[in-house]
Amino acid sequence: MTNEKAIIAIPMGDPAGIGPEITAKSLANDEIFNMCKPIVVGDKEVFHKAIQIVEKDLTVNVIQSPEEGKFEFGTVDLINLDNINMDELRYGEVQEQCGKAAFDYVKTSVDLAKNGLVKALATTPINKESLKAANVPYIGHTEMLEEMTNIQDPLTMFEVRDMRIFFLTRHLSLKDAIAQMTKERVHDYLLRCDKALQRLGIENRKMAVAGLNPHSGEGGLFGREEVDEITPGIEAAKKDGVNVVGPVPADSVFHQALNGKYDAVLSLYHDQGHIAAKMTDFHRTISITNSLPFLRTSVDHGTAFDIAGQNIASSVSMEECIKLAAQYAPQFTQETLD
Template sequence: MFGITLGDPCGIGPEITLKSLKLRPEYINECILLGCLELLEKYNADFAYDFKFNKINTMEDIKEDCINVYEPIKISLKDFELGKVSKLGGECAFLSVKSAIEFTLRKDIDSVVTAPLNKEALHMAGYNFAGHTEIFGELTKSNSYAMLLWSKQLKCIHATTHTALRNAVNVKKDRIVEVIKLANDTLKKVGYVNPAIAVAGLNPHAGENGIFGKEEIGEITPAIEICKSLNINVTGPIAPDTVFLRAYKGAFDIVVAMYHDQGHIPLKLLAFDEGVNITVGLDVIRTSVDHGTAFDIAGKNIAKPDSMLEAIEIGRKL
């Protein structure tokens, strides 16, 4: 059994969730949804679906052959406007995630799939997290975790994510070792026998032997050597302007990116609609769509469920 948090109700999360269940009805008896039931009922009617819903308070309330929904906060359609950033949207999104984590830690469900939340709305509601990754890290009290982006074409894991670029470039050996290990462990869980891991450099040309920066010499290369001594199949540092192309062509199974945009740009270029965001290293298995709330198209029945479907499937594998 897995949970799907519907994300910010003002965005496309509820829409892509119902579309996913329409395309893969076999998931219905495997999941519970966490979010606004009234909004789900609206989309069910708007899309001419024939879903039946069952509101639950505990797992004892679960029924088969209907969509089971847990509401962490009771909100009505009159309380918010689709496509508009709101404090209530942030509140609902956060409490859905918090509740899903609690369900998982109690062993009521095995994993969590998250629809997108809006960081501005989250902060308006008083939850000063940078995103899902940090919420899961904090609420599960995890010390070792990372963001991994997954697609059929390319996979990458990040040493740093939601922080100012001037902070992100301050890479450290211990963190890089940690992320390489997380990449290796995660790929082995899904069937890679000896994952081929590439580590991107931080600087142009991976520093060009110190001409363009010393981070590769002082921090990145020593981390790689430590991981090699642990029999991890890791290579680098490789110039960041070529490493992703080499991985895309099959030379590597995953790339360790030094900062958020270094990894996100190539993956979103190749797989924007079907990319999946995984938080690895937690006691809770969490996968997510790799796109935002798309307020501009919320409620227009044009959002694509591809990323949500892939997030569900990878969550089940993990």
């Protein structure tokens, strides 16, 4: 493992939200600079205003490319897209210019990563309604990244403290999610999850699959999903060399993972894994998109329009997001998972 500090791009998010504030607060922490070389992609005037709001002693160094970065604590290296009219910016409101700007920050950051100029992205919140107002044809980061990298169904992983959680399904009703719990999908995801952990530098990997029904169905007494689909998918993955057990009852598997029994858990549906992670530590739950050509970490909260511009927002999640990118980026392999 190399000790070289990675260059991390931070698209600053919706200018009307808390993204610029939490980015400024995070970069006022010298620990960030001890771990990586951060670059903000955004608007210089918006970021200057954010620094004033959070009352931090920071200087902005406008650069054209990462090679020009100073990477010194107290100085924020910023690629200025100059795409916000400050006279019209209103904190906490859906605005077309902000949706367009947020998209441009992500697009520029992705281009830097695809060209090998940054090692990872640490993304801040964007707003679905603002994107829609700007006629941006995506509802969030994942959809943007799919299109920009030509990677279908990116693999989402949460990390909080020592627990990692993958998701077999995401934004589906519970009924529709259960219909997706086929042995083929379980098999495929376990292969992808194992590869994702390998890309993050985790050796001697052991995973568990969470059960769907109470007590994982008790051999079919409380539902047939484990018997008919989930267990066969696990067995197929084992035959392909994946070190995985399960299904393990969901009321115990996350606790076991948090205490080191497993390197990761495959959650079967959205809330199953989200509840486990956020009850462990809401602010330190970080999302990692693993199956891209580059590493991407993200805060797991929104633009918080209700408190934007007021120096109320906590930067804990953003700081953890950048630190996690810095931790994994040096050993992260750049090849795609497909």
